[in-house]
Amino acid sequence: MPTHDAVLRLLLVDDRIEDAEQLTSLLRNGGMAVRPQRPDGVDELRQLLATQAIDLVLASISARSLPFDVVVREVQASGKDLGLLAVIEQLDDDVLLDALKRGARDVVLRGQPIQAQLIVRAEAEFVRTRRAVRSLEALLRETERRCDALINSSRDPIAYIHEGMHIRANEAYLEMFGYASFEDIEGLSALDLIAPSHAAGFKDLLKRLSKGEAPPPQLEIKAVDASGAEFDALMEFTPASYEGEACLQIVFRPQLVDASMAAELDALRHRDPLTGLANRAHFMSELERAVAAAAGGRHHQALLLVEPDNYDALIGGIGLAQADDLLKALCARLEGVLDGTTIAGRLSDHRFAVVCRLHDHKATLARAEAIRAAFHGRILEIGDRSLTLTVSVGGVQIGERNAQIDPVLSRAESSLQSAMGVGGDRVEIHDPSARDRAEEERIQAWVQRLRDALDSNGFTLHYQPIVSLSGEPGETYEAYLRLKGNGGEIIMPSTFLPLAQEQGLGPVIDRWVIHRAVAVIAERQAAGKDTTLYVKLGPESISANDQLGREIVDAVRAAGIPGGRLVLELHEPSVFTHLKAIQGFAQTLRTAGVRLALEHFGTGLNSFQLLQHIDADVIKVDRSYITDLAHNPDNQAKVREFAGRARELGKTCVVHYVQDAASMTVLFGIGVDYVEGDFLAAAGPAMNYDFG
Incomplete structure (x- = not known):
């Protein structure tokens, strides 16, 4: 039951379609999800460049139907940022230099799969990075423009300081210190606005900042205005940039309340009222600081996520009324193993997080183990009750390469889910800069x-209905694999299936799914239900076991079910790679009437040509054609074409990933046979959809 990457959109220029298909298969064998297109001439090339979203162009340097120089000219004329790679048969210095001089960014060796995959991956990443940088630069310019406008209109006194000198200040700042215009303060040292009694401390702070130390969030200080009058103020610091220069944004706030009240207000603004930890908003700002520090080269930052194992069962045991007491006790225990280099916060109901500063991977692992050990085998007092519990800790080391909020949170979440998924009471820390025994142990x-x-029957199946738009009798579902968690939770295949395939367990799991599906069909038949099940099957499982077809036929006959009620789905882009094995497999299945489906249909160069080699009964249109279907005429035309061609060939056309009513309306008009998607019903453990 394979999983797939994001699609890489390719334009292949080659004289023979067989060579283009071979190149496509070569890339897919390397784990790349690609959607290729092949123009027949310069007009079609020009149209595809103008109308389609293309990432890379792979052009044979020896092509005659579309010469390489023509391709280079058309790509440059399109004005789009595309990666252009020259496909060559043999590498030597002259060929390489010739390709680069003519406009290629690099070369792909047709007979060297690993080299081709590495070059295509690298160039695709370059293209994505360039596009992302341009988008971010435009966003940054717009953000700076809006920020500047907001600062100008703000009533908060705001200034920008570079190397201790003023480089920008708004009207409120000038008014606060009694200056008429920015010219009066431009180039003035910030130290000149500090009262003599506080000057030494502020000067020391500026020195520490110049050495790269992070600024304090706030500083109570006595300031002095242009007339020499002193007043109490609160300075707030934020790292910033102005006109491309790294600087410090400072906000001066007059102290209108006493210090104790200010501290109380600050606590209310930053603290979770139940646990006393940082609330989500404040914690996320601290995480952003840690990420920014890592991006600036200050390593040894980390994020930990902490969650009690089997939380629902815990609440069921103590009662919902004591949930708050449980959370408070959890946090008190958690704070007991933290120190001044850490900041803990409450992210959601029962999930907590810790930012670790000055923590290399070893220190982060030790901190996470200390948190886990604080609960393992130790009694926790909850009101008048005592209980024991365990926690799982997932984390990520933050460095320059992953210094972005979303990837950091996502990786920490994956580590936490992985730790909980193998039974809990476990620590998993991802370090992007190191491969250590912890990864192998995981x-x-x-x-x-x-x-x-x-x-031990630890897998289960969930079922999503596939609904006939013409009212065909019977019921049809697609079976989706799930893993049972130790606490009764359901673990999605994205958590474990890629690893299972890497470790060679994919074929074994596929066999379990097929045998379980056959048993379910037989159970439904005994209950008077005519149930058809669609089951995903990785082509690698067919190549790995030449007796798999016979095994399935024997299972269907032993169960006494019609073979047509079992539909095995093959990933269309992978079929060419295993074509010979799949052809023999299909012939064997025919003896029992078991049907084949091609899923992700439409992602190949000529998907209907594949049906000449594999006589599939069903085509399942790739989900990329269904996204925003109601507002995308090109996708509507493609789906209509697929449905019409399938009807001519006597095939069933299924469209999945239907997410909204507008798409359903379009599909009714197009004439597809079956539809599937969360709009109709999400996958679940019971087959209880009303097909009536």
């Missing part, structure tokens, strides 16, 4: 968990 723990699931 992999082996998951492999053992999956083997145990195969041996």
